[in-house]
Amino acid sequence: MRDSSLSALFGALSNEMRMSSIANNLANVNTTAFKKDSMAFHDVFTRFAHDNVVTTKTFLRDKDLFPSPDIMAKPRLSEQNIDFTQGPMQKTGNQLDLALSGEGLFKIQAPEGMLYTRAGNFLVDAAGTLVNQQGYPVMVSGGALNVPPGAQVTVDDGGNVSINGVASGTFDLVQFDNQGGLERVGSNMYRAPEGAAEQPPDDLVVSQGFLEKGNVEVVTEMVSMIETQRTFAMYAKMLQSTDQLDRNMITKLSRITG
Template sequence: MRDSSLSAIFGALSNEMRMSTIANNLANVNTTAYKKDTMAFHDVFTRFAHDHVVTTKSYLRDKDMFPRPDIMAKPRLSEQTIDFSQGSLQETGNQLDIALSGEGLFKVQSPSGMLYTRAGNFVVDSTGTLVTEQGTPVMVSGGSLTVPPGAKLSVDEGGNISVNGNPTGSFDLVTFDDIGRLERVGGNFYRAQEGAAEVVPPDDLVVQQGFIEKGNVEVVTEMVSMIETQRSFTMYTKMIQGTDQLDKTMIQSLSRITG
C-alpha cells in the first residue's frame, strides 16, 4: 500500500474522531453547565534508516528538496481535554437553582463514589433530600441536606445555606490542583483520576441562588469546525481513492508488460 494511503487513512480516522466530539458538544448545547470537549492533533514524522546516514550534500544535490522526501507525516490525536471555562448565567428565580461563578465544583455522593458537578439545577426528592436532577444527593457540610415541604431555602454568595432562616450548613465546594485530571462521567458529572487532589476554591468563587450556568458550547464555532472537519474528511477520502486508482493502473500496466 502506498504511504499516501496510510497518511490519508490516519487523517480520515482523526477527523472522524473530531466530528464525533463536535457532534457531542452540539447535542449538549442546552445541557446545564455542560463543559465542551476539545481536541488537538499533531503530525508524527516517520523517519527512515538513511535519515541518520551522514553524507556530503554537494555529492547529491545543490539544495534540499522541499518537502523532504524521506519523511512521512501521519496525524495523531495528541490531546483530548475538557474545557472548564465559565458558561453564562441564566436567571430562573427558582430557589433550588444554584450557579457557580468562578472556579469550583459541587460534591455529590453517587453509588459508585464521590463525583463532582457544576450543574446546580437541584430538586428535592420524595424523602426531602436535596439531589441533582439524576437523583444524586448533594453534599452539604459532609452529608446530605433535608428540606421540609414548603420550606424557604436561602443561599448566600459563600454557599452557606439557611432553611426557614435557620443555618443548616454550606455546600461542599472544591476544586483541584490540576483540574485537567478530572474525567467525565456522563454529561455533567466528573470523577477525579488517581493523584488528583482536592483544594479549597479560590476566594473569587461566588455562589448565586436563582441562577443556572449554561453550557460553554458556542454553536457558531462548533458549526464552523464541523464544516472544516467534513471538508478535511472528504479530502482524505479522495486521496485514498486516487491512490487506489493509481495502484490499479500500475498493476494493469505491469501485467501487460510481464504477460
C-alpha cells in the same frame, strides 16, 4: 503507495473522532453547565536511518525545502480534554438553582462513588433530600441536606446554606489541579482520576437563583464541523486516488509479465 494510504487512513479516522466530539458538543448546547470537549492534532514524523547522517549538499535555493522529501508525516489525535471555560449565567429566580463562578465543583454522592458537577439545578425529592437531576444527594457539610416542605432556602456567595434563617451547613465545593483530566460521566457530571486530590476552591462564587449555561458556541462548532467534513472528504479522495494508482500499476505490471 502504502504510505499515502496509511496517512490518509489515519487522517480520516482522526477527523471521524473530531466530528463525533463536535456532534456531542452541539447536542448538549442547552445542557446546564455542559463543558465542551476540545481536541488537538499533531503530525508524527517517521524518519529513516539516513536522516541522522550529516552530509554536505548543494542546493539551488538558499534554504532547504520543508518538509524534507525523505520524511513521512501521519496525523494523530494528540489529546482530548474537557474545556472548563466559564459559561454564561442565566437568571431563573429559583431558590434551588445555583451557579458557580470560577474554578470549582459541587460534590454528588452517586451509588458508584463520589461524582462532581457544576450543574446547580437542584431539587428536593420525596424524602426531603436535596438532590441533583439524577436523584443523587448533593453533599453539604459532608452529608445530605434535608429541606422541609415549603422551607425558605438561602445560599450566600460562599455556599453557606440557611433554611428558614437557620444555618444548615455549607456546600462541599472542591477543585482539582487538572480539571481537564476529569472523566466525564453523562452530560455534566465527572469522576476524579485515581490519586487526584481534592482542594478547596480559590475565588469561587456561588450565585443563587442562577444557572450556568453550557460553554458551547454554536457558530464556532458549525464552522469546525464544515472544516472537518471537508478534511475528511479530502482524505477519502486521497484513499480513492491511491487505490486507483495501485490498480493501474498492477494492471500494467500484469501485462508486462504476461
